[in-house]
Amino acid sequence: MDNIFDSHAHYDDEAFNEDREEVIQKIQNAGVKRVLNCSSSIKSMYTTLELCKKYDFIYGAFGVHPEFALDALQNKNKIGDILSEKKAKAVGEIGLDYYYEGYDRETQIKSFKEQMDLARSFNLPVVIHSREAFEDTLNVIKEFKGVKGVLHCYSGSVEFAKEVLKCGYYLGFTGVITFKNAKKAIEVLKSLPKDKILVETDCPYMTPEPNRGKRNDSSYLLHTLNKMSEVLNITYSEAAKLTFGNASELFKIE
Numbered sequence: 001m002d003n004i005f006d007s008h009a010h011y012d013d014e015a016f017n018e019d020r021e022e023v024i025q026k027i028q029n030a031g032v033k034r035v036l037n038c039s040s041s042i043k044s045m046y047t048t049l050e051l052c053k054k055y056d057f058i059y060g061a062f063g064v065h066p067e068f069a070l071d072a073l074q075n076k077n078k079i080g081d082i083l084s085e086k087k088a089k090a091v092g093e094i095g096l097d098y099y100y101e102g103y104d105r106e107t108q109i110k111s112f113k114e115q116m117d118l119a120r121s122f123n124l125p126v127v128i129h130s131r132e133a134f135e136d137t138l139n140v141i142k143e144f145k146g147v148k149g150v151l152h153c154y155s156g157s158v159e160f161a162k163e164v165l166k167c168g169y170y171l172g173f174t175g176v177i178t179f180k181n182a183k184k185a186i187e188v189l190k191s192l193p194k195d196k197i198l199v200e201t202d203c204p205y206m207t208p209e210p211n212r213g214k215r216n217d218s219s220y221l222l223h224t225l226n227k228m229s230e231v232l233n234i235t236y237s238e239a240a241k242l243t244f245g246n247a248s249e250l251f252k253i254e
C-alpha cells in the first residue's frame with residue numbers, strides 16, 4: 001500500500017462529531033500516513049491541537065480563515081502562542097475570499113498580512129485560501145518574500161500559477177480534478193513542475209467522483225490520486241509518492 005499525505009483536512013469539523021474516531025481509524029487503514037489538519041477559526045485551532053496531541057500522524061496548521069478575519073486581528077497573541085507548539089507545521093488557513101459579499105475586504109487583507117507576518121517570525125510555511133481574489137493574494141505573497149506555502153484547492157489560471165511558483169509556492173489539488181467540468185484545474189496541473197504539486201481532501205468538502213455529494217475523508221484520496229496520475233502520465237504509486245514527498249518537504253516533516 002502506498003503512503004498518502006493529505007495536505008489539507010478539517011477533522012475538527014462538526015461533520016465528524018458523530019464518528020470522528022472511526023473515520024480516523026478508517027483512513028489509517030487506507031494508507032493515510034500523514035494529515036495536515038487546517039484550522040479555520042480561533043476555536044478550531046484548539047480542537048486541531050487536541051487532534052495533533054491524540055494522533056501521531058496528524059499535524060496542525062494554525063490560523064484564521066478570511067471568513068473570521070476580525071477574530072484573527074483581535075486574537076493575534078493566541079495564534080502566536082499555539083504556533084510554538086511542536087506539531088504546528090504551518091500557518092493556515094489564511095487568505096482572501098471575495099466570493100462572499102459579506103466579508104469586508106480591508107479587514108481580510110489586514111488579517112492576511114498579520115498572519116503572513118507570524119509565519120515569517122515563526123519560520124513556518126503558510127496554507128492559503130484564495131477565492132476570486134488572485135490579484136490581491138499575489139500582492140501580499142510578493143510583499144512577504146521568503147515566506148513559502150501552498151495555495152490550497154487551486155482554482156486559478158495557468159498564468160497566475162506561474163506567478164506564485166516564482167515565489168516558491170506549491171499548489172494543492174482536491175477531488176475537484178475528478179469532476180467533469182474540471183478543465184481549468186487539469187490544465188494547470190499539467191503545466192506544473194512535478195515537485196510543486198500537493199494532494200488534499202479539504203474534507204468534509206470537495207468529495208471526488210464517484211462519491212461526489214457525500215461527506216469527504218482522506219480515504220477518498222485514492223480517486224483524486226488516480227485522476228492525478230492519469231493527467232501526469234505516471235502510475236498511482238508514483239503520484240502517491242510524489243505528493244507525499246512534496247508535502248513532507250514543504251511542511252518539514254522527516
Ligand SMILES: [Zn+2]
Nearest residue numbers: 008038093202
Ligand atoms: Zn480548507
